[in-house]
Amino acid sequence: MANYVLWNDTQSNNECCLTDFEGVEDVFALLAGRSLAESFPEGVRFLMDPDEPTEMLLSDSPTNTGSVILASQRLADFMKAQGAPAVEYLPVTVFDHKGRAVSDQFFILHPIDPVDCLDVEESEPSYSPIMEDCIEEVEQIVLDEEKIPADRVYFRCLNFDSVTLVRRDFAELIQQQGFGGFNWLELEDYEA
Numbered sequence: 055m056a057n058y059v060l061w062n063d064t065q066s067n068n069e070c071c072l073t074d075f076e077g078v079e080d081v082f083a084l085l086a087g088r089s090l091a092e093s094f095p096e097g098v099r100f101l102m103d104p105d106e107p108t109e110m111l112l113s114d115s116p117t118n119t120g121s122v123i124l125a126s127q128r129l130a131d132f133m134k135a136q137g138a139p140a141v142e143y144l145p146v147t148v149f150d151h152k153g154r155a156v157s158d159q160f161f162i163l164h165p166i167d168p169v170d171c172l173d174v175e176e177s178e179p180s181y182s183p184i185m186e187d188c189i190e191e192v193e194q195i196v197l198d199e200e201k202i203p204a205d206r207v208y209f210r211c212l213n214f215d216s217v218t219l220v221r222r223d224f225a226e227l228i229q230q231q232g233f234g235g236f237n238w239l240e241l242e243d244y245e246a
Contacts, residue, residue: 057199059225059238061208061218063117069235070109072100072148075120085121085215087168091142098146100124100160107151113235116148116160123218127159129233136227138208140167163208163218170212171201179214189214191246217244 065071077098078084100118102110114126125133130143142164148157172179178193192214202209207224210217220228225238 056197056241057222058197058202058219059222059240060195060244061123061220062237062239063115063123064235064237065109065117066113066234068109068111069113070102070111070116071106072116072118072120072124073103074101075099075118075122076101084162084164087164087166087210087212087215089142089166090144090164094142094144098144098162099149099155100146101149101153102151104151110150112148112157112160114233115235117235121215123163123236125161125163126233127161129228130161130163132228132231132233133163133208136207136224138224139205141165141208165209165218168210168212168215169202169206171197171199172211172214173198187213189216191216192244193246195241195244197241 077095083090100120112126114129116124118124124146133141134143144162144164145158146160146162147155148160150156173196176196179189180191182188182190195217207221209219211219220238
């Protein structure tokens with residue numbers, strides 16, 4: 055069993071899904087794990103999915119179509135208190151279905167400095183036809199755990215930004231706090 059699991063968004067009854075990620079021009083920098091703490095714009099927003107007008111509850115980590123992990127103030131504070139390294143907390147505002155701001159206490163949990171730990175040969179990647187180093191998907195996620203620094207509890211793999219990994223003991227610590235909106239997926243259960 056791997057020492058790492060995947061952060062997996064879930065959506066329960068009446069919990070909203072957020073769409074229309076707006077206000078970030080350089081989304082590639084965000085997904086590539088470059089630091090944005092100094093340049094992250096004000097006014098970044100997510101809108102509740104207009105196709106689901108009755109789903110309005112906000113979980114600690116709402117499902118979203120922006121390919122990022124969102125965190126409530128409570129979850130972000132917990133991550134900060136644990137001293138998770140190489141994570142930026144980028145503020146966003148959530149708007150309801152009618153375009154009204156409902157919360158400015160959410161953050162993108164932005165893992166920076168991706169870790170070069172994907173066992174490329176064993177993972178059987180498919181690469182982007184445009185950016186030759188960018189992995190679009192893998193058949194399976196196989197990590198070379200010896201390449202992961204001991205303090206990295208929350209991160210993305212270098213050149214493969216489709217998943218966010220969490221060290222198993224840290225995932226268990228998060229789970230014990232009762233946060234909602236996500237669960238953990240075993241590496242072998244990953245499907246492209």
